[in-house]
Amino acid sequence: MVDMKGTQLIHEYLRHNKKFPHVFCAGCGHGIVLGSLIRAIHGLGLKKDEVCVVAGIGCSGRLAAYVDFNTVHTTHGRALTFATGIKMAKPGMHVIVVMGDGDSMAIGGNHLIHAARRNIGVTALILNNNIYGMTGGQCSPTTPSGSFSMTTPLGQMEQSFDCVELCTAAKANYVARGTVFHVKKLDKMIMEGISNPGFGVVEILTPCHTQYGRKNKYKTPVDMYKMLKKDVIDIERYNKLSEADKAAKTPAGVFVQKDESGLEEKFYEMAARCQGGV
Amino acid sequence: MSVKRKGNSTVTIFPDWCKGCGICAAFCPAKVMELNDQGKAVVLREEECINCGFCELHCPDFAIMVRPKVNDEIPAVCRAVLEKAARKPKTAASDGAAEKAGSGKQKG
Numbered sequence: 062m063v064d065m066k067g068t069q070l071i072h073e074y075l076r077h078n079k080k081f082p083h084v085f086c087a088g089c090g091h092g093i094v095l096g097s098l099i100r101a102i103h104g105l106g107l108k109k110d111e112v113c114v115v116a117g118i119g120c121s122g123r124l125a126a127y128v129d130f131n132t133v134h135t136t137h138g139r140a141l142t143f144a145t146g147i148k149m150a151k152p153g154m155h156v157i158v159v160m161g162d163g164d165s166m167a168i169g170g171n172h173l174i175h176a177a178r179r180n181i182g183v184t185a186l187i188l189n190n191n192i193y194g195m196t197g198g199q200c201s202p203t204t205p206s207g208s209f210s211m212t213t214p215l216g217q218m219e220q221s222f223d224c225v226e227l228c229t230a231a232k233a234n235y236v237a238r239g240t241v242f243h244v245k246k247l248d249k250m251i252m253e254g255i256s257n258p259g260f261g262v263v264e265i266l267t268p269c270h271t272q273y274g275r276k277n278k279y280k281t282p283v284d285m286y287k288m289l290k291k292d293v294i295d296i297e298r299y300n301k302l303s304e305a306d307k308a309a310k311t312p313a314g315v316f317v318q319k320d321e322s323g324l325e326e327k328f329y330e331m332a333a334r335c336q337g338g339v
Numbered sequence: 340m341s342v343k344r345k346g347n348s349t350v351t352i353f354p355d356w357c358k359g360c361g362i363c364a365a366f367c368p369a370k371v372m373e374l375n376d377q378g379k380a381v382v383l384r385e386e387e388c389i390n391c392g393f394c395e396l397h398c399p400d401f402a403i404m405v406r407p408k409v410n411d412e413i414p415a416v417c418r419a420v421l422e423k424a425a426r427k428p429k430t431a432a433s434d435g436a437a438e439k440a441g442s443g444k445q446k447g
């Protein structure tokens with residue numbers, strides 16, 4: 062397996078006893094995230110048993126079923142709480158949490174900000190497709206103002222959350238934004254998110270044509286990938302744009318990288334101190 | 340895999356796994372594949388492949404494999420997928436599964 066690459070490598074990590082093709086719609090970006098996660102873990106040289114993928118509920122959450130690590134498919138919005146428990150009990154485990162935008166920022170929003178504040182050493186992959194994909198396309202906290210969904214047929218009137226700003230304000234140790242189009246950079250962000258101590262978040266922009274794209278201006282899934290290619294640019298380039306030009310673009314890259322120890326490290330240090338009587 | 344010159348790669352598509360999203364056909368710099376009338380990707384110009392890696396990195400269904408022509412052996416896990424596809428001659432049957440996740444029925 063050592064020198065395998067590309068699709069061969071991915072197939073080595075899949076659970077071939079599950080039904081394939083997987084459940085995601087044609088062109089859904091969630092499958093690309095799964096590939097990226099596999100390459101990242103392989104790239105870090107981690108053994109399958111050293112990794113635990115904890116997923117919430119949503120199309121994104123189904124990703125965990127297909128990959129041959131330790132996997133837990135939890136409940137909607139609460140994946141981070143399960144992950145926190147696993148990390149505290151098994152601090153040597155690499156715990157990776159897979160959530161949707163609704164999962165992580167609507168019902169699970171409180172867990173997200175507090176996981177960041179506590180700096181628990183897990184890596185959250187937030188698969189942001191701007192919609193509740195699984196349940197039929199209701200708007201989510203990241204559905205952009207003015208865009209259409211099943212529950213905003215005349216256009217979203219509310220503002221949307223910026224996941225990166227939210228997690229930065231909540232003091233996460235590592236905050237990055239990538240896309241399923243810029244996938245080599247995404248591989249790198251997931252690797253960094255896993256190896257950085259404390260709480261890491263990688264927001265991943267990923268198309269849901271079925272529930273979001275069709276109701277907006279995208280005729281095909283491919284159009285949504287073209288949009289990511291055109292509109293998402295590196296943060297360095299973005300910062301050089303005029304305010305007017307910034308409005309049409311989304312910055313991607315690494316926004317925060319700190320090496321503050323994770324909660325579990327501090328806990329085991331304190332436990333050792335108490336037991337040693339110092 | 341490191342050979343980047345034209346004509347040195349074999350491009351294989353697993354028809355059972357391909358959902359015909361068209362990402363590979365739209366972005367392949369060498370226009371190696373197209374969607375056929377069944378809505379599946381097919382390799383038409385393998386000789387043009389420059390092994391850029393784009394299709395393997397972006398196929399959401401892990402349905403494309405690009406390998407150097409030398410050392411042509413298909414790895415066992417991938418061979419199993421191809422052999423399964425060859426045994427049942429259906430074509431578009433697996434497409435139904437594609438729409439299931441977004442059918443509006445909640446599975447959570």
Ligand SMILES: Cc1ncc(C[n+]2csc(CCOP(=O)(O)OP(=O)(O)O)c2C)c(N)n1
Nearest residue numbers: 119120121137161162163164193194195447
């Ligand atoms: C406690 C609870 N509330 C609501 C639901 C219904 N539900 C399932 S998935 C989902 C939203 C999915 O959206 P998102 O998290 O963005 O994931 P996606 O499907 O877009 O990947 C909802 C509301 C549930 N399963 N459990």
Ligand code: SF4
Nearest residue numbers: 357358360361363398
């Ligand atoms: S990217 Fe994959 S699933 Fe999409 S058309 Fe190409 S081979 Fe098929």
Ligand code: SF4
Nearest residue numbers: 367388389391392394
């Ligand atoms: S490796 Fe690149 S050139 Fe070859 S088929 Fe794939 S996308 Fe086209």
Ligand code: SF4
Nearest residue numbers: 086089120194269441
């Ligand atoms: S409904 Fe959207 S998120 Fe769910 S599988 Fe389909 S494209 Fe992906």
Ligand SMILES: [Mg+2]
Nearest residue numbers: 161162192194
């Ligand atoms: Mg979503």
